[in-house]
Amino acid sequence: MVRRNGTTLRLAALAATALMGATAPALAQGTLRIAMTATDVPTTTGVPNNGFEGVRFMGFTAFDALVNWDLSKADKPADITPGLAESWEQSKSDTKKWTFKLRQGVTFHDGTPFNADAAVWNLDRSFNKDAKQFDPQGSAINRGRPTYIADGGYKKIDDYTIEFTTTRPISYFPYVLTTIFYVSPAAFEKAGSWAEFAKAPIGTGPFIAKNFKPRISIDLDKNPNYWNKARIPKVDKVVLFPMPEANTRLAALRSGQVDWVEVPPPDSIDGLKKAGFTFVSNSYPHVWPWVLNTAKADSPFRDVKVRQAINYCVDRAGLVTLLNGTAEPSVGFFKKTDARFGNPKNAYTFDPAKAKALLAEAGYGPSKPAKGKIMISTSGSGQMLPLPMNEFLQQSMKQCGFDISFEVVEWGTVLVAFRAEPTAPQAAGADALNISLVSSDVSMIVRWFYGDNSTPKGSNWGHWKNPEFDATLLKMETATNQDDFNKAVISMHEMLVDDAPWVWIVHDGNPRAMTTKVEGFVSAQSWFQDLTSVSLKK
Amino acid sequence: MWFFVARRILYAVPILLGVSLVVFVLMKMVPGDAADIMIPPEAPKEVADMIRARFGLDQPMHIQYLRWLQAMASGDLGTSIFTNQPVAQELFSALGNTFKIALPAVFLGFSLGVLLGALAAYYNGTWLDKLFSGVAIAGVSLPHYWVGMVMVAIFAVVLNILPGQGMGPEGFPSSWEHIKHYVLPVITLSLIPMGIISRLVRANVLEIRSMEFVTALQAKGLKGRRVLLHIMKNAAPSALALMGLQFGYLLGGSILVETVFNWPGSGSLLNLAIFRRDIPVLSATILVLATIFVVINIVVDVLQALIDPRIRR
Numbered sequence: 001m002v003r004r005n006g007t008t009l010r011l012a013a014l015a016a017t018a019l020m021g022a023t024a025p026a027l028a029q030g031t032l033r034i035a036m037t038a039t040d041v042p043t044t045t046g047v048p049n050n051g052f053e054g055v056r057f058m059g060f061t062a063f064d065a066l067v068n069w070d071l072s073k074a075d076k077p078a079d080i081t082p083g084l085a086e087s088w089e090q091s092k093s094d095t096k097k098w099t100f101k102l103r104q105g106v107t108f109h110d111g112t113p114f115n116a117d118a119a120v121w122n123l124d125r126s127f128n129k130d131a132k133q134f135d136p137q138g139s140a141i142n143r144g145r146p147t148y149i150a151d152g153g154y155k156k157i158d159d160y161t162i163e164f165t166t167t168r169p170i171s172y173f174p175y176v177l178t179t180i181f182y183v184s185p186a187a188f189e190k191a192g193s194w195a196e197f198a199k200a201p202i203g204t205g206p207f208i209a210k211n212f213k214p215r216i217s218i219d220l221d222k223n224p225n226y227w228n229k230a231r232i233p234k235v236d237k238v239v240l241f242p243m244p245e246a247n248t249r250l251a252a253l254r255s256g257q258v259d260w261v262e263v264p265p266p267d268s269i270d271g272l273k274k275a276g277f278t279f280v281s282n283s284y285p286h287v288w289p290w291v292l293n294t295a296k297a298d299s300p301f302r303d304v305k306v307r308q309a310i311n312y313c314v315d316r317a318g319l320v321t322l323l324n325g326t327a328e329p330s331v332g333f334f335k336k337t338d339a340r341f342g343n344p345k346n347a348y349t350f351d352p353a354k355a356k357a358l359l360a361e362a363g364y365g366p367s368k369p370a371k372g373k374i375m376i377s378t379s380g381s382g383q384m385l386p387l388p389m390n391e392f393l394q395q396s397m398k399q400c401g402f403d404i405s406f407e408v409v410e411w412g413t414v415l416v417a418f419r420a421e422p423t424a425p426q427a428a429g430a431d432a433l434n435i436s437l438v439s440s441d442v443s444m445i446v447r448w449f450y451g452d453n454s455t456p457k458g459s460n461w462g463h464w465k466n467p468e469f470d471a472t473l474l475k476m477e478t479a480t481n482q483d484d485f486n487k488a489v490i491s492m493h494e495m496l497v498d499d500a501p502w503v504w505i506v507h508d509g510n511p512r513a514m515t516t517k518v519e520g521f522v523s524a525q526s527w528f529q530d531l532t533s534v535s536l537k538k
Numbered sequence: 539m540w541f542f543v544a545r546r547i548l549y550a551v552p553i554l555l556g557v558s559l560v561v562f563v564l565m566k567m568v569p570g571d572a573a574d575i576m577i578p579p580e581a582p583k584e585v586a587d588m589i590r591a592r593f594g595l596d597q598p599m600h601i602q603y604l605r606w607l608q609a610m611a612s613g614d615l616g617t618s619i620f621t622n623q624p625v626a627q628e629l630f631s632a633l634g635n636t637f638k639i640a641l642p643a644v645f646l647g648f649s650l651g652v653l654l655g656a657l658a659a660y661y662n663g664t665w666l667d668k669l670f671s672g673v674a675i676a677g678v679s680l681p682h683y684w685v686g687m688v689m690v691a692i693f694a695v696v697l698n699i700l701p702g703q704g705m706g707p708e709g710f711p712s713s714w715e716h717i718k719h720y721v722l723p724v725i726t727l728s729l730i731p732m733g734i735i736s737r738l739v740r741a742n743v744l745e746i747r748s749m750e751f752v753t754a755l756q757a758k759g760l761k762g763r764r765v766l767l768h769i770m771k772n773a774a775p776s777a778l779a780l781m782g783l784q785f786g787y788l789l790g791g792s793i794l795v796e797t798v799f800n801w802p803g804s805g806s807l808l809n810l811a812i813f814r815r816d817i818p819v820l821s822a823t824i825l826v827l828a829t830i831f832v833v834i835n836i837v838v839d840v841l842q843a844l845i846d847p848r849i850r851r
Contacts, residue, residue, distance in 0.1 A: 039810050040621075049576075049620065129584065136588045137576065137622060143585060144578030195622045214621065214628065215802040215810075216704070243703065245797050247687060251702040252800070255694035412813050416570030419579050426569050447580070456579050 030236035030536055032518065033258040035243040037381075041218045044201045044209055045194050046183040047126075047138035051381040052438055052527040053262070055179055057240050060528055061220050063181035063203035066100055066119070067174045071524035072533070074282055077338060078526035080174055080441075084114060084182055084204065088174055095169035095480060096150070102160040106227045108184035109202045116156040121185040123154045133185070135194050146447060146458075147176045169478045171485050175441040206231050206532045207238060217241050220531075234520065234535035253277065253513055259536070260514040266324035266385070272513050281509040282523035283328045283335060285439040288384055290374055290432040290503035291448075293422040295463035299431045300362075300370040307500035309358035309370070311348045313400035314393065314505055318350075322392055327384070327506035332497040333439055335507055342490040344497035348504065355400035369403040375430035380411030382436035384508060390434060393505070421455050422463055432503070433461060440527050442489055446473060449492075449501060464501035546839055550832040557828040558610075561821050562603045571595050572619040572815040593619050593818065606821060615826075616818035625822045628807060633789070633826070635705060636796070636803030640788035642724045647731030648781045654732070655739025655777075656770060662744060671740065677733025683794035686726040690798065693722060703800035723799045727792060731784035735777055742773035775842040775849070782838030786831035 042054030068083030091097035106114040124131035126142040153165035187202035201209045207220035220238040243249045249261040292301035300306045316329030331348040334341045364370045376390045394404045407428045420426040451465035476488035520533045577586045590596040615625040658670035694702030706719035746769045793805040811820035843849045
């Protein structure tokens with residue numbers, strides 16, 4: 001990238017500016033312009049697509065869930081906080097029942113009230129196929145992240161109380177409600193369809209979505225009447241631009257077209273810092289793994305020794321250097337500093353000797369390398385820089401006796417493979433998938449690792465099954481006090497590290513770059529971020 | 539003449555049918571459909587089935603194709619599986635955005651190409667010929683997305699006088715604030731047509747210059763510039779045909795250039811539709827683009843026929 005230095009260039013810039021009488025357009029004070037990595041403006045109907053980046057920018061901004069995330073702290077992993085529900089309680093007599101007390105006095109952006117009727121109407125949108133507001137695409141997304149809500153398992157108790165019934169006792173139920181957002185039923189009635197509603201969406205969130213231009217931008221205006229006075233946005237407006245190409249985002253930031261970019265290219269960071277931009281990073285519960293195939297008859301990863309060996313053969317420090325510090329080594333699903341990490345027997349380091357010894361125990365050696373074909377993508381949501389990162393791993397793993405080859409495909413093909421069985425043709429014979437999966441909370445552990453949630457029914461792609469893990473998982477789900485819950489989670493995590501269904505490679509550093517005008521941003525250890533605390537220096 | 543036009547239009551029908559069939563078959567060969575990409579396995583089967591049924595993804599490919607043809611014939615371009623918006627709305631907005639840069643780009647490319655080509659031929663063998671030919675070869679040879687990135691680095695990042703991405707305010711560009719968003723993408727897109735047309739015009743002019751009628755014109759006492767005019771008139775039909783083709787290509791939207799400049803045109807729409815397996819968007823876009831391509835070619839053929847009576851025969 002061309003750097004901003006050199007007298008000649010500066011003179012040329014001055015001359016050209018004077019000649020053309022044009023600089024960047026003067027924008028209204030208080031407009032924060034953000035370049036997302038998404039390929040499109042995430043769906044605006046209150047069920048954002050484009051993965052969790054969509055939820056980050058088109059979920060918690062214009063809408064609220066019953067349970068929100070507290071994104072105000074950077075020093076520990078984010079946890080949940082009351083949203084449209086003020087409080088919730090699991091029934092002691094029937095642990096499948098949950099009562100949610102709704103917040104009173106909340107209105108949608110169109111002035112209509114949020115209450116139990118509105119809540120049930122919104123749940124019907126995703127869970128009742130006979131409701132006129134039933135939204136198949138929205139339902140697929142909302143129910144695709146398992147909610148465990150039983151058939152017809154929600155009802156109004158009074159104007160500000162609703163009750164949920166789950167299919168089995170789920171101790172972490174409030175967590176699964178954090179991505180179901182609530183929109184104005186009156187606004188939908190007025191619009192007549194979700195396609196029309198998408199043009200002027202109405203929620204309860206701290207921002208009001210306006211001026212939606214598909215594939216170009218959307219404005220999020222400050223909602224001065226937001227129910228949480230502590231979170232009334234400091235900026236007047238946020239404009240979101242989908243900008244999937246990293247160099248385009250970089251140029252947009254450096255030329256003053258945006259104030260904030262998601263995921264700047266790692267090799268641009270030093271230049272950005274030198275040019276006076278702020279680089280923000282704080283690793284979060286995001287794992288960039290290889291999901292190992294334990295179902296394929298000839299997969300070397302059926303053997304736990306091979307799974308441990310490959311985890312001892314990841315040069316994580318080298319990879320972090322390759323990524324210019326935008327990631328941190330991962331040796332488990334949670335970060336090592338997380339209280340839930342526990343004390344697993346295996347503390348993975350880059351130890352080729354140990355890896356070779358484990359491989360020898362599993363029957364592999366110099367004359368018989370452990371061969372693995374990994375399906376990798378060329379790009380994709382949360383995939384970081386898949387090509388150079390995987391090539392780096394391939395080289396370092398050679399030292400331990402692994403012979404790694406790649407099946408390189410586009411992102412959609414990885415998604416299709418991930419949703420089929422690991423032995424299906426869609427997997428193209430892969431022994432592992434390199435797919436970055438959401439690790440926002442405990443519910444995701446169930447999704448990716450529970451033996452009963454194997455593909456194609458669920459999302460445990462590799463069909464890893466550990467009876468002890470599954471038993472502990474059920475204990476965790478049925479726990480009714482925090483201590484039992486925590487103990488079970490820690491025990492499950494230790495098994496995940498030691499039994500190694502995934503190759504733990506790195507945690508993404510959540511990198512962003514912004515101009516020095518941007519103040520007050522707290523980089524939460526989360527997939528989501530709070531834009532309400534951000535202000536712009538004049 | 540009218541018979542000529544009617545015949546060309548009739549030829550277009552099998553071409554368009556063929557294009558649509560190829561698109562359908564290719565999409566069938568790609569693993570998975572839109573529902574596979576959109577719907578996680580945990581989503582209830584009935585919801586997945588509803589989406590598949592609504593978009594006909596549960597039908598055999600030939601039924602899907604015939605239904606789609608029927609809808610197209612009645613002017614219904616369908617609905618996007620991902621955005622739920624009418625395809626016509628998305629497509630025509632994207633095409634409009636591409637048109638806004640493709641038209642000036644082809645105009646710029648054609649004008650510069652003809653000028654540089656004619657001058658290179660006129661000054662054949664001199665340093666001017668080498669200079670103009672060099673520019674033309676560079677235009678064809680340099681990857682235009684790379685040129686785009688370099689121009690963004692220079693004009694947007696270092697000099698900060700032109701925006702490096704996006705198309706600015708909505709509507710017809712009338713102020714400099716608006717027009718400046720167009721400068722870099724238009725120049726970038728014009729490079730290839732400029733280079734190709736310039737090479738063709740130079741070769742044609744050189745060839746025509748050696749023909750006997752030019753000697754005859756010179757023998758009649760016509761001055762150099764008047765002679766060049768006659769030469770250009772003879773070189774025009776092939777340049778025009780090439781311009782038509784280039785315009786068609788540009789309207790298809792350059793995925794790479796639109797990506798570099800974050801331009802919400804037909805190239806980026808097509809790209810998005812491919813990655814999402816959004817068949818309604820993809821097939822309608824391809825068909826409309828193919829139609830435009832065919833129409834442009836018919837227009838060019840007619841124009842050629844008007845200029846050159848030999849073609850009509």
